[in-house]
Amino acid sequence: MHDIDQIYIGGAFVTPHGNELFELFNPATEKVIGRVRLADKDDARNAIAAAKRAFPAFSRTDKRERIDMLKRMHAAVIAKEDELFEAIVEEYGAPVSRGRWMARHASNVLLEAAKVLEDYAFVRDAGTAKVMMQPLGVAGLITPWNSDAGFICGKLAAALAAGCTAVIKPSEMSAMQTRVVTEALHEAGLPAGVFNIVTGRGDIVGAEISAHPDVAKLSFTGSTVVGKTILRTAADTLKRVTLELGGKSPTIVLDDANFDEAVPLALDAGFMNSGQACIAGTRILVPRARLAEFEEKIVSAIEKTRSGDPRDPHTSIGPMVSRKQWERVQRYIRIGIDEGARLIAGGEGRPDHVGAGWFVRPTLFSDVTNDMTIAREEIFGPVLSIIAYGDIEDAIAIANDTPYGLQAYIASSDAARANAVASRIDAGRVLVNTLAHEPAAPFGGFKQSGIGREYGTFGIEAFLEPKALLGVRQARDSRPPDSAC
Ligand code: NAD
Secondary structure, eight states: OEEEOOEEETTEEEOOSOOOEEEEEETTTTEEEEEEEOBOHHHHHHHHHHHHHHHHHHHTSOHHHHHHHHHHHHHHHHHTHHHHHHHIIIIIOOOHHHHHHHHHHHHHHHHHHHHHHHHOOSEEEETTEEEEEEEOSEEEEEOOSTTHHHHHHHHHHHHHHHTOEEEEEOOGGGHHHHHHHHHHHHHTOOOTTSEEEOOBOIIIIIHHHHHOTTEEEEEEESOHHHHHHHHHHHHTTTOEEEEEOOOOEEEEEOTTOOHHHHHHHHHHHHHGGGGOOTTOEEEEEEEGGGHHHHHHHHHHHHHTOEESOTTSTTEEEOOOSSHHHHHHHHHHHHHHHHTTOEEEEOOSSOOTTOOSSOOOOOEEEESOOTTSHHHHSOOOSSEEEEEEESSHHHHHHHHHOSSOOSEEEEEOSOHHHHHHHHTTOOSSEEEESOOOOOTTSOBOOSGGGEESOBSHHHHHHTTEEEEEEOSSSOOSSOOOTTTTO
């Protein structure tokens, strides 16, 4: 049993004022594996006060000092990579290959931020003015359960690179991963209060951070519904807000695609992170003229896709994170059947070979129309829909006919055609014949997939406010005063 009864405020591990206990489960066995004592509003306020105290000195540190800190944090997280991997598999149920990627990603994002900072100019010219990029203040960072360590480290890296101090509210369901990451970051020896980590309920600790007048910036990753609540709450104090929300990403298979490549791409995009990924390619758009051929190949590939014990190296789909999530996915499978989609793989219930655990059968529907519930709503499980299209215009229209716009995938053997389609898709990222991540490129959503961008210079600028200084340089021409007002 893991008993987690400390949070991190002002550079020290402290017992929370909150005393509610929350149970942690191993989703592969459904057994209770730990208990976490949750922070409350008082703890959130203490953490915000610590970050506020640390801000004046930290915001004046220079780039070199902050790069050194990020590198120390990177080294400290890498030193705990095995421990983090174990926590990810036990508490979240990630299959081993995914778990390894997630554990490494948590340290990588710190190093990537250090690299971006090397070349980032905090002062630049704009006409006769100098523009200074100034850190916003205390940042509230709120993260989901589906990649806890990566989001804690990624958001923190960008905030600190910019010169902000932070209060982090991780998912209450990820307390084991959070503990490992917190211990690692503590080892990096940053000044007290620069980052604070308070695990608590979203509607208590998260809501306090979203409303508190001493928090200048919110960076949230999670569901669209909670993102909207946060945006409304943050409006009272006009906080700057970055929202990374849900998705219903299309995988567009062009009629020239080689299906031996397109099918694995579509399945890997759809089933990534056991289907519990905001960027999962859950709508597979296939040319009607080649539908039967595509169905045959993808069904045969799904039969070889293993959903089960995350520690088995042959497993590519682990359990859903919770009973609630398992039930939600089952409900969507039922809705798909009821609305007339044709089930061609998987279905309700657990895979045949598993007893306990919140496992879902890798499920695929065909004859889905884009107005069906399973094509419109984020399911967050291994349930994919094939939607047939006529011509390319039809494919683009279907791909863009969604409230979301986080990511899209294109499979094609004609680069020029694929790029032409990519340029017309409304999504923050469009991946052509690849699933590779590019840490220097912006990440974030169009429409209801979010506001703002993370990663690279875009991510750091989300924690900065431009300030124009006029009259500090010799003006080349003289302009009338107050011309901007
Ligand atoms: P969630 O929205 O339920 O919770 C996310 C975080 O917000 C948690 O820490 C939670 O405690 C907190 N929270 C809940 N209510 C709150 C409130 N009223 N005020 C402040 N904070 C509150 O999401 P989840 O179930 O943890 O994660 C799954 C969702 O996250 C999916 O919709 C997925 O698409 C999305 N997601 C998006 C991205 C992205 O980058 N766009 C990445 C991963 C996950």
